[in-house]
Amino acid sequence: MKQTVLIVGLGLIGGSIAMNIAKKEEVFIIGIDGDEDTLNMALKQGVIDQASFNFSESAKEADICILATPISITINYLQQLQSIDLDKPLLVTDVSSVKNQVLEAANRLEHPLLSFVGGHPMAGSHKQGYTAAKPHLFENAIYVLTPSVHANQNEAERLKDLLSETNARFLTFTTEEHDEMTAVISHFPHLIASSLVHQAKEWQARHPYIKHLAAGGFKDITRIASSNPKLWQDIFFQNKRLLISMLEEWIGEMEQVKEFLTNGEKERTYQYLSDAKQYRDGLPSKEKGAIPAFYDIYVDIHDQPGAIHDVIGILAEVEISIKNIQILEIREGITGVLRISFASSEEQNISKEVLADHHYEVMIQQ
Numbered sequence: 001m002k003q004t005v006l007i008v009g010l011g012l013i014g015g016s017i018a019m020n021i022a023k024k025e026e027v028f029i030i031g032i033d034g035d036e037d038t039l040n041m042a043l044k045q046g047v048i049d050q051a052s053f054n055f056s057e058s059a060k061e062a063d064i065c066i067l068a069t070p071i072s073i074t075i076n077y078l079q080q081l082q083s084i085d086l087d088k089p090l091l092v093t094d095v096s097s098v099k100n101q102v103l104e105a106a107n108r109l110e111h112p113l114l115s116f117v118g119g120h121p122m123a124g125s126h127k128q129g130y131t132a133a134k135p136h137l138f139e140n141a142i143y144v145l146t147p148s149v150h151a152n153q154n155e156a157e158r159l160k161d162l163l164s165e166t167n168a169r170f171l172t173f174t175t176e177e178h179d180e181m182t183a184v185i186s187h188f189p190h191l192i193a194s195s196l197v198h199q200a201k202e203w204q205a206r207h208p209y210i211k212h213l214a215a216g217g218f219k220d221i222t223r224i225a226s227s228n229p230k231l232w233q234d235i236f237f238q239n240k241r242l243l244i245s246m247l248e249e250w251i252g253e254m255e256q257v258k259e260f261l262t263n264g265e266k267e268r269t270y271q272y273l274s275d276a277k278q279y280r281d282g283l284p285s286k287e288k289g290a291i292p293a294f295y296d297i298y299v300d301i302h303d304q305p306g307a308i309h310d311v312i313g314i315l316a317e318v319e320i321s322i323k324n325i326q327i328l329e330i331r332e333g334i335t336g337v338l339r340i341s342f343a344s345s346e347e348q349n350i351s352k353e354v355l356a357d358h359h360y361e362v363m364i365q366q
């Protein structure tokens with residue numbers, strides 16, 4: 001039976017989800033977005049079947065509703081649902097990065113026809129909007145579900161089925177578990193990334209060349225500081241309590257590191273770095289959203305004209321599509337490294353083989 005799915009917010013996440021749901025034949029997608037250009041693009045590309053400007057009316061038509069707006073706006077839509085005069089069951093989900101206030105709002109819903117299962121795909125980007133959306137965004141990523149009091153296993157299964165084309169892997173957690181874990185591996189790191197950028201900016205006045213020296217390390221660790229500040233302001237305040245307590249913990253830890261250096265404690269400094277390396281090296285690398293975000297290969301190249309062109313040409317010959325390419329380090333006369341990202345492990349493996357056949361040294365980092 002054909003299901004009607006309402007997607008509110010067709011930006012990076014909502015747009016990417018819509019592109020996957022649109023692959024299913026038995027689904028009719030209604031899209032709502034505050035930005036008219038976004039709606040027009042999604043409609044023109046056939047990602048949605050109908051554009052709507054009326055949430056209440058569309059919610060009444062829908063069987064499933066996905067709220068993919070900034071968190072405070074998602075809460076607002078949830079509150080509106082209470083007063084809609086539904087005449088058939090509506091399963092609602094969201095994609096918010098922080099769950100506590102969303103679930104509080106969802107648990108307060110008392111409409112007998114409404115059920116809510118929270119959702120959070122653990123993959124994304126520093127980019128925003130529909131133009132950044134892509135269907136493979138969630139491939140192999142963890143997709144967290146946080147059921148409300150108004151949901152049963154059956155509803156979670158319906159949601160997984162609807163999102164099956166994303167190729168994400170679903171895990172269920174309580175709101176508290178979710179918010180604590182994401183504070184540690186997403187929200188707090190974001191805060192630190194922004195602080196590192198501020199520090200570089202402060203030093204810029206003294207060293208005008210600092211910008212040009214920023215190489216792989218600084219760029220890797222601060223990429224997320226380029227994200228949409230409005231979205232992250234929302235995330236920080238939604239998870240404020242945990243962020244404050246983590247900041248206190250971190251300041252304490254930095255005080256300790258400062259003492260190691262002040263007191264010349266080389267062994268403890270080594271141990272600190274070595275423990276971090278061991279844990280970091282043990283992170284699962286095949287999960288997207290974890291690290292790396294794509295399927296990467298590292299190719300040694302020499303600083304000679306046409307080197308990058310040659311590598312790209314070899315991959316083009318076997319019709320491999322490159323998702324991202326980055327020069328990690330290349331200095332005059334010295335070997336540099338090209339990081340090339342693919343959307344699937346199959347493309348990653350083929351690329352490694354085909355470049356090795358052309359005598360390139362290729363590595364897949366575990």
Ligand SMILES: NC(=O)c1ccc[n+]([C@@H]2O[C@H](COP(=O)([O-])OP(=O)(O)OC[C@H]3O[C@@H](n4cnc5c(N)ncnc54)[C@H](O)[C@@H]3O)[C@@H](O)[C@H]2O)c1
Pocket residue numbers: 008009010011012013014032033034035038068069070071073074095096097098120121122123124125126127128129130228231235
């Ligand atoms: N960016 C990430 O990496 C990421 C990852 C996972 C989850 N999330 C969550 O996804 C949600 C959306 O984030 P995003 O990155 O897709 O942002 P985005 O800015 O790319 O998209 C948000 C969309 O919502 C639309 N919108 C804003 N206000 C609206 C309103 N009142 N009514 C209808 N549409 C409205 C915008 O026009 C935009 O198209 C957030 O709750 C965020 O926490 C983000």
Ligand SMILES: O=C(O)C(=O)C[C@]1(C(=O)O)C=C[C@@H](O)C=C1
Pocket residue numbers: 096097121122123124125126127185186187224227289293
């Ligand atoms: O890859 C990125 O740019 C992201 O910031 C994605 C990221 C994260 O890993 O922290 C950001 C927010 C989300 O809620 C989930 C994923």
